[in-house]
Amino acid sequence: MDETPRLAVDRMLMRLARWLRLLGADVIADASLTGAELLRIARTDNRILVTRDKRLRTAADVFFVEGNAIRTQLREAVRRFGLDPRVIALTRCSRCNAVLSMVARELVSRRVPPYVFASHDRFAECRGCGRIYWPETHRARMRAMLDSIAF
Ligand SMILES: [Zn+2]
Known part of the structure; x- marks a missing residue:
């Protein structure tokens, strides 16, 4: 991966958030934030919002996840963000995103x-x-x- 993806993952996708961190992505995710709050933070912080919220489907700087199952979601995100599933980075905490x-x-x-x-x-x-x-x-x-x- 050339560049670490900077993401903000919504509360419907907390499991995906943990996986993306383990693959090296820089992911903020907070189950207490609403979609609107997270979108605002994502834009301020120059992150792509990863969401299942259909209302945000067509917004710029938003990646809408189609799948319900974690495997499908992970496949979609790995493709979209150019992550390499053969490289398990383990550089970030899956729970809190710290290094x-x-x-x-x-x-x-x-x-x-x-x-x-x-x-x-x-x-x-x-x-x-x-x-x-x-x-x-x-x-x-x-x-x-x-x-x-x-x-
Ligand atoms: Zn931690």
Whole structure:
């Protein structure tokens, strides 16, 4: 991907928002915002609005998602934004969109389940919400989902 897509994803598409972050997109999504509020933020912040709201279907700088199923939605968005589903970026937190950074293993010993700590060498931490990721497992789970989609 040449350039990180900057998106604002509406509250009907929160699951898609999390997936797009895991593929490297910069995504704001807040379930408490109405479509109109999110559109205003998106325009101020130079983001494309990703929505299922039919009233916005023809608006400029809006991407209307046709599909109901997450797999269909993901396929549409990957095509539209030129994301590469073979590259699992895992650069951003799926929950809050903050950037992840690698963290020393000993620092996460009390923050992940014991079996996870015992079986992984590499961990990443979200600088925003503090969520810990163990990339091998997260990548493997994502790979399984992405492999089930015909891009
Ligand atoms: Zn986070």
